[in-house]
Amino acid sequence: QKEVEQDPGPLSVPEGAIVSLNCTYSNSAFQYFMWYRQYSRKGPELLMYTYSSGNKEDGRFTAQVDKSSKYISLFIRDSQPSDSATYLCAMSAGNYGQNFVFGPGTRLSVLP
Amino acid sequence: DAGVIQSPRHEVTEMGQEVTLRCKPISGHNSLFWYRQTMMRGLELLIYFNNNVPIDDSGMPEDRFSAKMPNASFSTLKIQPSEPRDSAVYFCASTPPGPLYNEQFFGPGTRLTVL
Numbered sequence: 001q002k003e004v005e006q007d008p009g010p011l012s013v014p015e016g017a018i019v020s021l022n023c024t025y026s027n028s029a030f031q032y033f034m035w036y037r038q039y040s041r042k043g044p045e046l047l048m049y050t051y052s053s054g055n056k057e058d059g060r061f062t063a064q065v066d067k068s069s070k071y072i073s074l075f076i077r078d079s080q081p082s083d084s085a086t087y088l089c090a091m092s093a094g095n096y097g098q099n100f101v102f103g104p105g106t107r108l109s110v111l112p
Numbered sequence: 113d114a115g116v117i118q119s120p121r122h123e124v125t126e127m128g129q130e131v132t133l134r135c136k137p138i139s140g141h142n143s144l145f146w147y148r149q150t151m152m153r154g155l156e157l158l159i160y161f162n163n164n165v166p167i168d169d170s171g172m173p174e175d176r177f178s179a180k181m182p183n184a185s186f187s188t189l190k191i192q193p194s195e196p197r198d199s200a201v202y203f204c205a206s207t208p209p210g211p212l213y214n215e216q217f218f219g220p221g222t223r224l225t226v227l
Contacts, residue, residue, distance in 0.1 A: 032214050034214055034215075041221075042220060042221075043116075043203050043205070043218030043219055043220055043221055044155070044203075044216075044218050045217075045218065046215050046216070046217075049214065049215060088154075088155065090214075092214050100157070100214065101157075102154065102155045102157075103154075104154040104155075105154060105155075
């Protein structure tokens with residue numbers, strides 16, 4: 001079993017849809033959870049950063065962490081074609097990047 | 113701020129040749145990471161430096177790969193000799209000191225093709 005699993009997609013949705021992206025993990029030591037967005041032929045960029053369990057909202061984006069289930073989610077409301085990208089979850093055991101690992105990424109296409 | 117700078121952006125070389133990839137981290141950042149990304153394996157951490165010192169190189173695939181950070185503003189990743197299976201996009205990332213360690217700032221990547 002891989003340490004972090006993520007459905008690779010591609011996931012295609014119509015503009016305006018609510019998108020749900022998910023990751024599961026096996027290492028219970030993970031406490032910090034990130035979502036990175038990567039546009040084609042670009043480097044990843046940090047989108048959301050959360051600590052431990054709970055929700056965090058930033059505009060149209062909501063990150064959710066359920067440590068008891070070892071499951072994290074990213075929700076995108078009112079999705080736009082500009083949201084088309086690969087979304088990588090990432091996690092670590094400490095705020096100094098201990099055991100930092102990326103998921104394989106989910107490719108999202110938002111169709112106009 | 114110029115962000116993380118990588119050069120070259122594209123490199124095409126023949127099997128057996130030496131390849132050197134370069135990275136300039138964001139000024140003030142004290143940790144630097146080298147990653148390799150392929151469709152099959154995703155984003156793999158090769159090595160990371162803290163204050164110019166290599167901390168973890170367990171991801172370096174084999175002895176053909178080496179990385180250096182001679183000062184806070186420059187790092188190189190060298191492959192010698194290169195092989196077709198080294199074809200990938202290589203990213204450099206840096207992080208500032210302190211608790212923002214998990215926020216990595218990535219460069220645009222170097223797309224390497226080994227024929």
